[in-house]
Amino acid sequence: MDIKQIQDLIRFVSKSGVNEVSIEQENFKITIKTNQVQTVVNATIPDTGYLPAPQAALLPAAPAPAAAPAPAPAAAPAAEPSNYVTVKSPMIGTFYRSASPEKPLFVNVGDEIKPGTVLCIIEAMKLFNEIESEVSGRIVKVLVDNASPVEYDQPLFLVEPM
Structure with a gap:
């Protein structure tokens, strides 16, 4: 470092x-x-x-x-229905929706997920960490833009539990 x-x-x-x-x-x-x-x-x-x-x-x-402003995405969940589960960032880093620019996105709005499904990658300290779902449900909203910095505990996705 x-x-x-x-x-x-x-x-x-x-x-x-x-x-x-x-x-x-x-x-x-x-x-x-x-x-x-x-x-x-x-x-x-x-x-x-x-x-x-x-x-x-x-x-x-x-x-x-x-760094890019993060308060706007953090305010979005407050306006959403309370029955949604918010998937939050477990670390500080850079948020990526796919493994590389040529690869497809891990998940899109409307996709059904289950525990263990890879949702995104967060790069921290030149290490790429796969972030997996801990809930079953359907992706309702992606709260962070691709390749933008995220903070610890920042909301990343809204999931409608199933």
């Missing part, structure tokens, strides 16, 4: 409202802790904007492009 990836991770953690993140690889371990109280902020971050480094960061950070 290089310094730019660490700085991006620090920025992402400070914006996500998570109080602590630990990542461990073969010969590398990092823990990022913040002293922030977890809050929900509905704001639009311009794509060209830069954010200062968080005060509670373990390492100094240089400015980098801001």
Whole structure:
């Protein structure tokens, strides 16, 4: 992991409202802790904007492009019927709907799924993690755009249970 990836991770953690993140690889371990109280902020971050480094960061950070705004997709489930199950991201990373641009999408709106069905891939730390369904049902809505960053616990899909 290089310094730019660490700085991006620090920025992402400070914006996500998570109080602590630990990542461990073969010969590398990092823990990022913040002293922030977890809050929900509905704001639009311009794509060209830069954010200062968080005060509670373990390492100094240089400015980098801001992540795509996530509050809009997170607000969508509130307007949906309460009988839907929300499939949430188990990690921070980049959301992909297919294994590669040439391959078909894992799932589409209207598809029936069962436990173990691969719904998407989330790339985190150059590792591609298949996200599998834990419920049976039908995909009602995809809440995240392909190749966009996602936060921990961010809603990804709405599923109508069967």
